[in-house]
Amino acid sequence: MENKTSICIEFLLLLATIIIVFFAKWLNHSKKRRKTTKPPLPPGPTGYPIIGCLPEMTKKKPTFRWIHKLMQEMDTEIACFRLGGTHVIPVTSPELSREFLKEHDLIFASRPHCMSARLTSCNYLSTVIGPIGDQWKKMRRILSSHALSSAMHTKLHDKRDKEADHLVRYVYTQLLSPQNNNKNGLVNLRVATQHYCGNVIRKMVFGKRFFGAGMEDGGPGLEEREHVDGLFTILTYLYGFAIADYVPCLEVFDFDGYRKILGDALDNVRKYQDREITNRVEMWRKGIKKTEDDILDVFINLKDSKHNPLLSVQEIRAQITEIMLAGVDNPSNAVEWAMAEMINQPHILNRACRELDSVVGRGKMVQESDLPNLNYVRACVKESFRLHPVAPFNVPHVSTEDAVVGGYFIPRGSHVLLSRPGLGRNPRVWENPLEYKPERHMVFESAQVELVDHDLRMLSFSTGRRGCPGVTLGSTMAVMLLARLLHGFDWMAPPGVRIDLVESEGVLLLAKPLVLHATPRLEPSVLLK
Known part of the structure; x- marks a missing residue:
């Protein structure tokens, strides 16, 4: 009996030894395999334990300039x-960008949870900022099918047309109004472009x-200046490398002050918008309003399958803030830079004006129906998007799994x-990348210039699942803005002034607002129709 027990124990010990040896070998092999097959992280600074490169x-x-400078020094894309x-993975290669947003689009289709995005989107209720999920699908569907649909774009044509007319009248008034002490015909193009965009979106x-x-x-009042200034402040600090965006537990301390700056800007924007939304909801509730005339009306009247409101008031507020943010920056920045570049290269300015005279003539102002035929003007806008983007990075994409x-x-x-x-200034992709060359x-010559580059050699509007739903509107606003300015007026630098094409240190706007001398190019009867 003892013999059998001893043999049994020895057998079990042998079996256990064999299992342990095989497990150890498997574990060792697994470690080696992981070491040899797991690819490295992209190159970058080592950083400190736990906090990384936060110091x-x-x-x-500004952080974005530090990142770009370090990438240039490391010679990496x-x-x-x-x-x-x-x-945080910055990318300057179109090939890698396509791999992220096309080949692996599903993995990288979400957005980060962070302080600046949460505050701006009322806790992720809107479309562009919202992480992937049911709320994003709902809001994306509403934008694509209703607010920014082709039918709505057509329906709101007259409102955009009125603002294009208003822009021309405003510039013309600047040349004549003695109240502005503007006898030299000087026009601040930053004010004109930013508030044209603000006016269009508000309308x-x-x-x-x-x-x-x-x-x-006809210029903006205190309310509109505060509104637009607030929007640009939000755009600067949204995903602006706040400490709390990466260490949420430190949000309460607000070490860098970003939370307060962003909060104040949001208050300045929403105190005007929310009042309009509340009043309009009440008008529909009381039956005072009965026809849908704008995007706000559409949002209020959307119903679910049970005929209940599809959107809460908070969702409407969040989405309207996002529409405002998306509408004011890209067109205004592109046109201000384009005008500055064209003043320094008169042959480009003259060619664009010749195209306008050929396509439109001088008996009427540019209309949206003319825009598809203004190929060179479109190229001028696209080149400005390439060389002078409004933001250093696109909205972050978050990987939902290892890749x-x-x-x-x-x-x-x-x-x-x-x-x-x-991407837009990559010398491997673009010949003479720092030259403005439409x-x-x-x-x-016969192909229409599209403002979107689907090959991601430049980034005007994003692509993929998180592509910009407002491409048509943004493209229309940018081309119309430049076309109306060039068609209606002759422009030149003020006497003795050189236009310096220098970026602001903290953002990518021109360091100084562009102020140019203007004279009417068309007859007053055309400009003031």
């Missing part, structure tokens, strides 16, 4: 910066140009940032 991020402002527990959303009375010369892109390991939860200047986009 450098807080010291080397993809990098990895660990900020707290987040891997399409709220059915009104101004929240207040406006100015006698391998371009031979590099991209961990789950990484923030992928496509660099707008990095002709580069006119491969075939």
Whole structure:
């Protein structure tokens, strides 16, 4: 009996030994395999334990210039910066960008949960900022099928047309009004372009140009200036590398002040918008309003399958803020830079004006129906998008699982940032990338220049699942804005002034607002129709 027990124990020990040896070998092999087969992270600074590169991020402002400078020094088109527990992956390669947003679009279709996005979107109720999920699908469907649909774009044509006319009258008034002490015909193009965009979006959303009375010369009043300034402040600080975006537990301390700045700007924007929304909801409830005239009316009247309101008031507020943010920056920045570049290269300005005279003539103002035929003007806008983007990065894409892109390991939860200047000024892709040359986009004279580059050699409007739903509206506003300015007026630098094409240090706007001398190019009867 003892023999049998001893043999049994020895057998079990032998079996256990064999299992342990095989397990150890398997574990060792698994470790080796992981070491040899798992790709590396993209190159980047080492950083500190736990906090990564947060100290450098807080010291080397603006952060986007530090990131681009370091990538140039490392001679890489993809990098990895660990900020707290987040891997931030900036990309300047069109090939890698296509791999992220096309081949692996589903993995990188979400957005980050962070302080600046949460505050701006009322806790992720809107479309562009919202992480992937049911709320995003709902809001995306509403935007695509209703607010920014082709039918709505056509329906709101007259409102955009009125604002294009108002822009021309406003510029013309600047040349004549003695109240402005403007006898030299000087026009601040930044004011004109930004507030044209603000006026268009307000008219399409709220059915009104101004929240207040406006100015006698047609310019923005205090309310509109505060509104637009607030929008641009939000755009600067949204995904602006706040400490709390990467270490949420530090939000309460607001070490860099970003939360307060963003909160104040949101208050300045929403105090005008929310009042309009509340009043309009009440008008529909009381039966005072009965026809849908603008985007706000559409939002209020959407119903679910049980005929209940599809959108809450809070969802409407969040989505309208996002529409406002998306509408004011890209067209105004592109046109201000385009005008500055064209003043310094008169042959480009003259060619654009000749095209306008040929396509439109001098007996009427440019209409939206003319825009498809203004190929060179379109190329001027596209070249401005390429060379002078309004933001350093696109809205971050978040990886929902581990992935391998371009031979590099991209961990789950990484923030992928496509660099707008990095793509548009990539010398491997663009010949003489720092030269403003609209002709580069006119491969075939008969082909219409599209402002979107689906090959991601530049980033004007994003693509893929998270592509911009307002491409048609944004393209129309940008081309119309430049066309109306060029067609209606002759422009030149003020006497003795040189237009310096220098970026602001903190953002990508011109360092100084563009102020030009203007004279009417068309007859007053045409300009003031």
